[in-house]
Amino acid sequence: MIDSMTRTRPAPAASDADRRLGEHLPVVVRSQDTRIPARRRAPRTVAEMRARLAEVRDEQSCGACQGSGGHTETTSSGGVTRQNWVRCDSCKGSGSA
Numbered sequence: 866m867i868d869s870m871t872r873t874r875p876a877p878a879a880s881d882a883d884r885r886l887g888e889h890l891p892v893v894v895r896s897q898d899t900r901i902p903a904r905r906r907a908p909r910t911v912a913e914m915r916a917r918l919a920e921v922r923d924e925q926s927c928g929a930c931q932g933s934g935g936h937t938e939t940t941s942s943g944g945v946t947r948q949n950w951v952r953c954d955s956c957k958g959s960g961s962a
């Protein structure tokens with residue numbers, strides 16, 4: 866019986882054309898990207914994608930609650946501690962501006 870969990874699959878030998886294409890494409894993409902204004906450029910890495918999402922989220926968040934939609938208030942009486950959610954008045958709890 867062959868134990869497939871312990872065997873590594875041999876990597877296919879890249880032909881010279883594949884290797885040259887692999888070197889050529891990133892150069893072309895980067896040179897094309899430099900001609901596109903930064904705001905319109907497609908994010909190419911996970912870090913760029915996350916930065917763009919955070920930027921959009923910040924633009925759309927309520928300034929009063931920073932997008933949370935409210936806050937928790939803790940009160941104590943008679944030996945009992947209670948936490949209540951207090952809705953943001955500015956955005957009516959939506960978290961959006």
Ligand SMILES: [Zn+2]
Nearest residue numbers: 927930953956
């Ligand atoms: Zn708010």
